[in-house]
Amino acid sequence: MLQNRGRVEGIRVLVVDDERPTRLLLEKELPRAGYVVTSAESGEGALEQVRAKDFDVILLDLKMPGIGGMEALRRIRESGAAAEVVILTGHPDVDSAITAMKLGAYDYLTKPFKLVELEEVLRRAAERRLLQRENTALRHMVDQREPPPLLVGQSPAMKALLETVQRIAGSDANVLIQGESGTGKGLVARRIHEASPRGTGPFLVINCGGFQDPLLESELFGHEKGAFTGATSVKQGLFEVAEGGTLLLDEVGEMSPAMQAKLLQVLDTRELRRVGGTRMHRxxxxxxxxxxxxxxxxxxxxxxxxxxxxxxxxxxxxxxALRERREDIPLLIEHFLNRFGRAGYAAKSVSPEASQLLVEYPWPGNVRELANAIERLVILTPRPVITPEDLPPNLRAPIGLPHGPSQGPASLSEMERIHIARVLSETGGKKMQAARLLGIDIKTLNQKIKRYNIIP
Known part of the structure; x- marks a missing residue:
């Protein structure tokens, strides 16, 4: 009897053999070790199963009527299936073994085999498949690497938020995070992931507003070889790469109606079809x-x-928004001073007068804008202490206050309009530079310029 469990729990195995006793034996023994087993009695049946489902390991008999094991192996590899294939044969042949390895087989096992021998080969094949999954996810995570999700703040609003995050982290429910640009939605999503049972799995992010529909569909759901011009190989989408983890759909409100419908179908069924494919993937x-x-x-x-x-x-x-929790601004200033100090910049501090100006400023770009401002001050201030004279004009002067005694305070949107116009003026109308100073992306800046009818 097979005894191995642990990392092989839930590994999906396809047993392909025309001999019924072999199939029955493996259908009985493999599940006891934690494997999920499907069987087929022919090469044709194997190809149908591979088209319909995903498998981690395929145990493939070499000699079968109709499509034999070698031809089935070749077609499995051409289909782009990522399963590890272990060849089973009652007629050991060195040339056949070499051919099978060249076609992408993981190992070669001679029948009759002992269950303990099969257990060892299957365990290694399963672990290799798991490592491939993890490596794929890690490559995506390295591309998206960010500092650890440190959420700074002692205000009532932040305390309530962190308590809610802790309560919901343990569930598997979908979460919708809403907030202005720069408030830290990505950090909160990472905190939810890391505090959840999925915390050891992948955490991947995609900006839904950064792609046209065809590219977004391919990024999310993957594509098959030849699905479109340039699709030279099979590609797993982020839904598959994030298996067992969390996927952050950033700027989900930017999705087109067509992509919203496709996303809904995947969320409803927990299955997807790659672009250009016919097989459903759980x-x-x-x-x-x-x-x-x-x-x-x-x-x-x-x-x-x-x-x-x-x-x-x-x-x-x-x-x-940061203006709704001004009491956290001194803590954030200290946090960013320490962060940039560790990054190799000279250690700096902020004078009480400068700190007060930073607290009073409305920060339309929120925490991201504050971080950019502190980094700029750390780089450009020649002295160890940052004073009001070191602050750029937009941070020193109160903004959004209309001139004349008869007018009251400006609305928040008017303050934002004036601030954006002032930053654009200071940068000579250079939108990319203005967006960096404001702590927002260029798309958001363009939207605000259009909304407020600002002429750069």
Whole structure:
């Protein structure tokens, strides 16, 4: 009897053999070790199963009527299936073994075999498949590497947020995070992931507003070889790569209606079909969605699907803007001074007068804008202490206050309009530079320029 469990628990195995006793034996013994077993009695049956499902390991008999094991192996590899293949044969032949290895077989086992021998080969094949999955996820995570998710703040708003994050982390429910640009939606998503049972799995991020529909579909769901010009090989999408982990759909409010429908189908069925493919792939991933839009308003305007909104909004979090938690600004200043000091810059501090100006400033770009401002001050200030004279004009002068005694305070949107116009003026109309100073991306800046009718 096979005894190995642990990392092989749930590994999907396809047994392909025309001999019924062999199939029955493996169908009985392998599940006892934690494997999930499907069987086929021919090469044709194996190819049908591979087209319909994903497998981690395939035990493939070499000599079968019709499509033999070698031809089945060749077609399996051409299909792009990532399963490890172990060849089974009652007629050992060195040339056949070499051919099978060249075609991509993982190992070669002679029948009759002992169950303990099969257990060892199957365990190694399963672990190799798991390592391949993990390496694929790690490559994506390295490409998206960020500092650890440190959420700084002692304000009532931040304490309430962190308590909610801890409560929801243990569930597998989808989460919708809403908040202005720069408030830390990505950090909160990572904190949820790392505090969850999926915390040891992948955490991947995609900006849904950064791709046209065909590219976004390929990034999310993957594509088959030849699906479109340039698709020279099979590619797994992020839903598959994030298996067992969490996928953050950033700026989900930017999705087109067509992509919203496709996303909804995957969330409903937990299955996807790669672009250009016919086979359904099961996916196991937690979804966290983030947006700087008010999705309930987008829903009422007909720009966001109601069914998708409720599918994503199982748990909702709203992140406070930095102006709503000004008491956290001194802590954030200290945090960023320490971070940039560790990055190799000269150690700096901020004078009480400069700190007060930073606290009073409205920070339309939120924490991201504050971080950029502190980094700039650390680099450009020649002295150890940052004073009001070191602050750029937009941080020194109160903004958004209309001139004349008869007028009251400006609205928040008017303050934001004036601030954006001032930063654009200081940068000579250079939008990329202005966006960096504001702590927002260029797309968001363009939207605000259009909304406020600002002429750069």
């Amino acid at each position: 996916v196991d991933v937690r979804i966290v969605a983030a947006t700087n839009k008010d999705l309930s308003q987008e829903l009422r305007a007909g720009r966001f699907r109601e069914d998708l909104y409720y599918r994503l909004n199982v748990v909702s979090l709203r992140l406070p």
